[in-house]
Amino acid sequence: MRPWLLPTVALLVLAALPAVLSPYTQDLVLKIAIYAIFALSLELLVGTTGLVSLGHAAFLGIGAYVTVLASGDGGGSLALLLPLAVGAAAAYALFVGALSLRTKGVYFIMVTLAFAQMAYFVFHDTKVGGGSDGIFLYVKPVLAVGGTTLLDLDVKxxxxxxxxxxxxxxYTLLAVVNRSRFGHALAGIRANEQRMRAAGFATTGYKLAAFVLAGALAGLAGFLLAAKDGAVNPELLSWHESGAVxxxxxxxGLGSLRGxxxxxxxxxxxxxxxxxxLLGPLAExxxxxxxxxxxxxxxxxxxxxxxxFGRGGLIGLRKRLAGARS
Incomplete structure (x- = not known):
């Protein structure tokens, strides 16, 4: 149970925070939590599978845009919008992964970037996504059963x-994946794909499955980001966003969910x-x-x-700082 102790404590602390947080701080915590989901989705690709992608923001943006577009002016059900957003991001990830996984190394990085830029310009240069100004979510998703509202995302x-x-x-899903046979296969692919292929593993299928799962989770982050901000714009799909995550x-720290x-x-x-x-002119x-x-x-x-937080972590940092001074 020790590996789950810190995440569980952190979750309980976060659950108790709204009672003491200001509206601004609560909004900041929400932003951090959504980007943590986004970062976890990319960690599955980079840290677990060894696939460095510079186009991961495309799935975040697609999830956000589908949420707003499917809501329309009258809003929509969370039970419908969430699967649509996640499914659209996963579908695009399947398309991108099926083509980009034919390449390796820097070529894979550039192909994923190219597909992300294609999606960016679709929303930026066409009316479907409102152009460079983006579009607004006028009514946030609601989950209702039999006329009773269970969840209203307009309520903070x-x-x-x-x-x-x-x-x-x-976090739980990826922790289970990492401990499964599938996760061990992905770790093996990251370490030595040629050896895994020689051992009888269909490495392309494993990588594609990881790519689609990562895209779906990024779409989940996009759905939540759209619900939080009430607006989306093409910058969500830009290479800057992919670089940031x-x-x-x-x-x-690569290779760690907590990292x-x-x-x-x-x-x-x-x-x-x-x-x-606080930083005055430096803020610009x-x-x-x-x-x-x-x-x-x-x-x-x-x-x-x-x-x-590992063994020798702080000691090693002191040594590197001492070496830098000398």
């Missing part, structure tokens, strides 16, 4: 606990801090300060933030 408490439940579901899992969550927390809080008025150049901070983290914490 309902949205908060729905996002929290989605984060717990995503890749930085999250690198910052937290992906920790990276999402650290990246979002750092970005929020560097954009705040937050990309520079954030970039320098991430470079420092990568230089002194090669295993990511999660490495601080």
């Amino acid at each position: 408490a309902h949205l908060y606990y729905t996002v929290l439940a989605a984060l717990a579901f995503t 890749l930085l999250m899992i690198i910052l937290g 992906a969550v920790l990276g999402a927390v650290a990246f979002t809080l750092l970005k929020e801090f560097y954009q705040s008025a 150049r937050w990309q520079l300060t954030l970039g320098l901070t991430i470079i420092a983290f990568v230089a002194f914490l090669p295993s990511g933030l999660i490495g601080l």
